[in-house]
C-alpha cells in the first residue's frame with residue numbers, strides 16, 4: 184500500500200536563537216496584514232474545539248477596552264495528550280512569539296501561561312525564557328508582559344471559561360457561553376485563550392506564509408499538527424503529521440500488527456474499531472470524506488489483548504472524578520454510566536440496559552453545560568456500540 | 577503572630593490581596609505546611625476579606641491542594657488508561673510494600689504520601705509518577721526501589 188501519511192517538522196523543527204529576531208520582523212508589519220495571513224491560512228485551534236484562530240484574534244481586536252489579555256492554555260489534561268509539554272520544553276520561544284503576535288494584533292499588554300500543576304518541572308526553564316523575552320521586548324520598546332499562572336490539578340480548568348474562573352480566584356466551574364472570552368474574558372475584559380500549539384502554529388503561519396501552510400493537509404483542514412501517540416505501539420511519542428491521513432495509514436505506521444481499536448482525541452474523543460480504519464480520516468469536520476474526526480492530537484492504540492470494558496470504565500472513572508459537579512446531567516450522568524456498565528458486566532442488569540445508558544449519554548450531550556459532559560457520549564457510544572459483547576461477557 | 581498568620585502575611589505581601597491571587601496564595605500555604613488546615617483557610621479569608629466558605633470551596637476543588645496533612649514527598653501515580661495498561665498495578669504494589677502504607681495513606685514519619693492521579697501527560701513513557709514536582713517515567717519495580725531509596729536518604 185502506498186503511504187500517504189506525511190511527516191513534517193513545522194512545529195518543533197529548525198529551532199534556533201533567531202526566533203525573536205524573526206518575531207520582530209513580523210511585528211513591524213501591520214496588524215491587518217497579520218490577521219489576513221492567519222485567516223487566509225485556515226488555521227484552526229489545536230486545543231480540541233477547532234475554532235478558527237484568525238477570527239478569534241479579530242473578534243478580540245474589535246472589542247473595545249483599555250485592558251485585554253492573551254492566555255496560553257497549557258492545562259493539557261486530556262488523557263493521552265502530551266504535545267503541549269513537549270512544545271513548552273523544546274520550543275518555548277515560539278510559544279512566546281505567538282503570544283506576542285496575538286498581543287500586537289489585539290492590543291493586549293498582558294499575557295498569562297496557565298500551566299497545569301503536573302508540569303511544575305517546566306517552571307524554572309520557562310521563567311528563564313521569560314526573563315530573556317522581557318529583556319528583548321523592552322529593548323525594542325514593546326509593552327507586553329507574560330506571567331506563569333499555576334493550576335492546581337483539575338482537568339476541567341482546561342475548559343477556557345473554567346480556566347478564567349480559576350484565574351479569578353473562583354472554583355473552576357465553566358461559565359455560560361455567550362458571552363465568549365473574546366469580549367468578556369479574564370476579569371471581564373476581552374481575552375484570547377489559545378492552546379500552546381495554536382500559538383506556535385500562528386507564528387509559523389506568519390513565518391512561512393499562508394500559501395505554504397495551506398499546501399500541507401487538505402482543504403478544510405489545512406496544515407499539520409502534532410499527534411501524541413501512545414498505548415500498544417512500538418514507537419510511542421510525538422509526531423508532526425499532515426491532516427487528512429486515514430486511520431488505516433496511521434495504524435500501518437504506528438500499530439503493533441494487532442491493533443484492535445484507536446482512541447482518537449482522548450477520553451473525550453471517539454474509539455474507532457478496526458473495521459472502520461479505512462473509512463476514517465483525521466481532520467476537522469467538513470471538507471473530508473468518510474467519518475472525519477476533530478482532535479487535540481491524542482492517539483491511543485489498543486491491541487487485541489485489551490479489554491474494551493476496562494478501557495471504558497477507566498474513562499468513566501476519569502469523567503466522574505473530573506466533572507466539576509455544577510450541572511446535574513454531567514454530575515449524576517457520569518456516575519450512572521459507570522455504575523450501569525458495572526451492573527451489566529456483573530449480570531445484575533440485562534444487556535438491554537445498555538440501550539438505556541446510551542440514551543442517557545445522548546441526553547448528557549444535549550443538556551450538559553460544557554464540553555466535558557457533552558463529550559462523554561463520544562467514547563461511551565463508540566465503545567458500547569462497537570464492542571457490545573465485551574460489555575456483557 | 578502564629579506561624580500560619582505570618583506565612584499568610586508573607587504571601588499576601590508577595591501576591592497582593594485581590595481575589596484573583598487566591599490560588600497562588602493557597603498554593604504557597606500548601607507548600608509550606610504540606611496541607612491546608614482549617615486555621616490557615618480562615619486566615620487567608622480574613623486577610624483577603626472574603627468569606628471562609630469561599631476559600632474552602634476553592635481549596636477543595638483542586639486535587640493538588642489537600643485539607644489533610646500530607647507527607648513531605650507526595651507520590652502521585654497515574655491511573656489513567658495508558659499507565660493502567662502498562663502495568664501501573666505492579667508499581668503501586670511495589671510502592672505499597674516499600675513504604676508499608678496503602679494508597680491514600682501517609683507514612684508515620686510524615687515523609688511520604690501515596691495517591692493516584694489522572695493522566696500526567698507522560699503517556700509515551702508509561703507508567704509514570706510524580707514525586708512532588710519531579711516526574712519519573714518508564715517505571716519498573718527496580719527503578720522504583722532505587723528512586724525511593726534515594727528519597728529516604730534525603
Ligand SMILES: Cc1cc2nc3c(=O)[nH]c(=O)nc-3n(C[C@H](O)[C@H](O)[C@H](O)COP(=O)(O)O)c2cc1C
Nearest residue numbers: 228229230256258259260341342343377378381554
Ligand atoms: C473539559 C475540557 C477540557 C479542555 N482542556 C483543554 C486543555 O487542556 N488545553 C487546551 O488548549 N484546550 C482545552 N480545552 C479547550 C478550551 O476550552 C478552548 O477551546 C481552547 O483553549 C481554545 O484554544 P484554541 O482555539 O487554540 O484551540 C478543553 C475543553 C474542555 C471542554
Ligand code: SF4
Nearest residue numbers: 507509510513553556
Ligand atoms: S458539563 Fe460537567 S464539567 Fe461541565 S459544567 Fe456541567 S458538571 Fe461541570
Ligand code: FES
Nearest residue numbers: 654659696698699
Ligand atoms: S495515562 Fe498515565 S501519563 Fe497519560
